Amino acid sequence: MILPTIPTPDELLDKGFRRAKKAANLARTTKIPRYKKAKVLEETRVKTACQVIRDRIQMILDRTPNIEELPEFYQDYIDVAVGVDDMKQALGGLNWSIGIITQLEKDYASRIRRSPPEKASALRSQAYGRIASVVNKIEKDLDFLDFAKANLRNMPTVDFDATTVVIAGFPNVGKSTLLRQITSAEPEVANYPFTTKGIQIGHLKRRWKSIQIIDTPGLLDRPILDMNDIELKAMVALEHLANVILFIFDASETCGYPLESQFNLYEEVKRIFKTPVICLFNKMDLADNVKYLEKYISKVEQPMMVSASQGMGVPEIIERLEEFGDGKEKIRPKS
Ligand SMILES: Nc1nc2c(ncn2[C@@H]2O[C@H](COP(=O)(O)OP(=O)(O)O)[C@@H](O)[C@H]2O)c(=O)[nH]1
Ligand SMILES: [Mg+2]
Incomplete structure (x- = not known):
């Protein structure tokens, strides 16, 4: 069974924040009224960071086979090799983080929009702190999935019709x-x-x-x-x-x-x-x-x-x- 590549929290955050910066730089070159500019750029950064991180986590979930739908032999195998309950818990952790990040994106986007321009940067920075804290909370889940990936590699290919x-x-x-x-x-x-x-x-x-x-x-x-x-x-x-x-x-x-x-x-x-x-x-x-x-x-x-x-x-x-x-x-x- 080939499980998706699992990033560390730092890799996830780096990717999200780097892409957010790029997106803001791109937005900077477009025509935005001066008084709005700071807010638009900070909102772009928060939204992009959240979306990139969320999409990456979602991709892990999408590419991980649903254990309950696997033939019984594989379920047993996964249970013996890594533990089905632990696996479900780790995937549950990832799911949880997607929900929280979606919420943060909404909250901070609207707070930045409603804030005076000089506060936008501080709000973005606060949002980044919250995002980092959520991603760090799923570190043990990511670690576990990485361990599962290594342990479930080269699983026997069984012909269930034979x-x-x-x-x-x-x-x-x-x-x-x-x-x-x-x-x-x-x-x-x-x-x-x-x-x-x-x-x-x-x-x-x-x-x-x-x-x-x-x-x-x-x-x-x-x-x-x-x-x-x-x-x-x-x-x-x-x-x-x-x-x-x-x-x-x-x-x-x-x-x-x-x-x-x-x-x-x-x-x-x-x-x-x-x-x-x-x-x-x-x-x-x-x-x-x-x-x-x-x-x-x-x-x-x-x-x-x-x-x-x-x-x-x-x-x-x-x-x-x-x-x-x-x-x-x-x-x-x-x-
Ligand atoms: N004389 C003889 N030797 C056999 C026979 N079957 C296996 N062997 C030998 O017994 C040894 C152990 O065989 P192996 O297939 O490795 O056993 P396993 O440990 O059960 O997989 C090897 O040296 C085989 O060549 C047999 O029918 N006759
Ligand atoms: Mg043998």
Whole structure:
């Protein structure tokens, strides 16, 4: 998501006052009766300063997407990354300042018009002081929006019409290998709050549907019970997106995690997500202790035996994925 560039209060004020001076200089060259001149010029300065500053703030509001109108996944994402309430408060602050500046413009324009010419300059200066004070009051809001802009850059580009598959499983079970095998192109890498590596999104186009596969290093690869609130929120965001979860076991245990622990993670994922889960037993080329493996295979529904690095079983996985619905069913307005 690209948010507009956010100025500092000083930049806003500089711009407003500089443009006001220019406008007054321009007005000076026009024909104005002598007795009116000082008042006209000061009024021009106040009005121009107010308009320029107000327009700049309005532009920020206009170019910031309305959070409530975004798909639920993005709302969750923004909430985890920067906080939706804080974001709304900052935008509210900007809105407030526009109202106050509009009021100041009206007040001081009419006061200058009604004042004796020798008082015009003092009134303009008073108006500038008030404008500066309003703009300085939104400093924390501007700061926050600048922080939000930095944090919401490189948000994952999600295709809300595609069947969305989220990959889970311990580190080194073969998630990245599988993602690359299923989707031909290099996966797109995007930021994801509270994962260090960023998420990978791969796309697969079939004749009649598109499938996107998301790998989230650091999020679905360790016991969920260890997670903090924010990590859990990041997981909920994924849940809103996923049509199906692909849980990957390393049948060979060469990843370093015994099947027992892998099975516990699988049970947690099943418990927390309401989304259907497909189980894959990967690295079948290395698995030799069939009896031992059988114990876990028999505990899951419709397991698939694959070898991601050899491409074995990959067409069958794609066929399974095609059975699932697509993103449209997942999008609902946030209650
Ligand atoms: N022998 C074998 N190795 C595999 C297979 N799938 C993945 N690997 C290897 O396992 C290691 C970890 O794979 P990776 O995809 O990075 O796992 P991730 O951490 O879950 O993303 C890499 O060295 C892969 O080459 C497989 O089916 N068979
Ligand atoms: Mg990986």
